[in-house]
Amino acid sequence: MITIRIVLASSSPRRSQLLSQVGLDFEVIEPDIDETNGLDLEASRLVEFLAYEKAHFVAKKISNNLKEDEKCLVIGADTIVKKEKILGKPQNSEEAFQMLKYIQGSWHKVLTGVAVIDASTMNGISDFEVTDVKMKELSDSTIKAYIETKEPLDKAGAYGIQGIGSIFIEKINGCYFNVVGLPLAKLDTLLKKFGVSIV
Secondary structure (H helix, E strand, C coil), X not given: CCEEEEEECCCCHHHHHHHHHCCCCCEECCCCCCCCCCCCCCHHHXXXXXXXXXXXXXXXXHHCCCCCCXXXXXXXXXXXXXXXXXECXXXXXXXXXXXXXXXXXXXXXXXXXXXXXXXXXXXXXXXXXXXXXXXXXXXXXXXXXXXXXXXXXXXXXXXXXXXXXXHHEEEEXXXXXXXXXXXXXXXXXXXXXXXXXXX
């Protein structure tokens, strides 16, 4: 009987929480890739590229150590925010302020690329999800107070919809979990192509 391992190629606690939330048994191995690669790509291609790079790095790392009766699926994901410009994670508080100033009071898109790679064959697939998000108008003092909580500093677009940042979001059109960092319905579709169902 073949044993199936699931590995999340991400250090994001939000992605781990989402996988745990749907009852998936998995382990975490953090990828070590240069996320500035492919920055000349359009947003949807960029998140797919980086998600695949993360999954590929981890799959390659563990592929030589798999047992004969073991199958390992590696999940990679990457999230960005886009208005006219693409926003990743802020490097510091000042950059977080500029990002929030830029997207407050307007609609923006959140894109997450998702990749799944079979580490035994190195065959993989990827896709992406897009959600439209409307953020209410924020004063400079509100933005600064939010940054002082430290929540924005490790998140694309400098806010967390699942945390304090939720009070700034007026509307979303699309997948909520995509904004958190992992579109679960999309992931389930990809996993099924490898014969794995979350339910």
